[in-house]
Each structure stands twice: as C-alpha cells, then as structure tokens.
Amino acid sequence: MADLSKTQPVIGIFASDKGPGDPERASLMSQTGTLFARRGAQLLCLWENGVCPLPLMTAARTAGGPVSILADEEVSVPPTLAGVPVRVVEDRAARHALLAEEAQVLLALPGSLASASSLFGAWAAGQGKPKPVVMLNRHRAFEVVKGFAGDVLSHSVAGYDRNIQFADNVEDLWHKVSWVLERR
Secondary structure (H helix, E strand, O other), rough: OOOOOOOOOOEEEOOOOOOOOOOOOOHHHHHHHHHHHHHHEEEEEEOOOOOOHHHHHHHHOOOOOOEEEOOOOOOOOOOOHHHOOOOEEEHHHHHHHHHHHHOOOOEEEEOOHHHHHHHHHHHHHOOOOOOOOOOHHHHHHHHHHHHHHHHHHHHHOOOOHHHEEEEHHHHHHHHHHHHHHHHO
C-alpha cells in the first residue's frame, strides 16, 4: 500500500456529536482524528448550524495534523481550535460544492441526520465524477445507505462499488480511504 502521508490527502469530514444517538460518537471522532492525523491526512471539516466534529478536530490537532474548516456564517470556533483556518461560505450549496472540489475523498462518521444530509449535498455537488465516499458503519449507522447503494446506485453509477465503501472500525476506515485514494 502506498505511503499516503507523503501526499497529504485532503479528507472531507462529515460528522456530528450533536443530538441523540450513540454515546460513543465523540470517542470514535477522537480516534479517527488521531489516526488520520498520524497517517498524514489533511482534514477539511464542515461546520453548519453549530454542528461540527469538534472531538475529531481537537484530536487531530493534538496529534499534529492539519485541520481546516468550511463554515456557515454562524461559526463560533472555541479556543481549543484557535489558529485553525476557517473559511465562511454563506450559501449551503456553494459550501458543499467547495468541499467536494477540495477533498479527495469524503468520509462520514455516525452522527446526525444533518451531517448525512450534508454528505449527500457534497457528493451530489461533485463536478463530473462524484468523489469516493467512505462511511464508518459502526452499529449499522449507514445500513440504509448501504442498501440504497446496492439497490439504486448499482444501476446508475458506474463503479459505485469502488467509490462507496463501508468500514467496520476506525482502522478499517483508514484502510478503505487509502484503498479508494490509490485507485484514483
């Protein structure tokens, strides 16, 4: 497998620790942020309506990884993220399109419906060929999307099975991201 730390891939992150749901989300985000930072990934995080992957960004920064934020006008960065580059793009569709343009792969962690909706917005906004997507299917969080991919995308998106991947744990998540990046 290629050493991706030399190329510093840009990973677009979709995750949230807001709202009801799995109590281990913050832990998964911290593990992901730490692992991806140590492997040399640049994390491009979405911040919309106060929803952001704060534990992921904090862990990545603590591990020495580069993090940047694409946000709406309501962004309020806490002191723990002082110095993180923040770009405000007021229009939601434009924000998603910019994230899709800059990221080499889109990564989704179990979170809120808002983060899943944003993931779809960015994926659909991809100019020409949609970006590969890797989802952490912890506790079957993306099982519906997995079924949709098999039932709908398989008939309409060429190579969907190479560009939409589901991981079982954080280490597997890195391996799937590495795999889709090597094939691009």
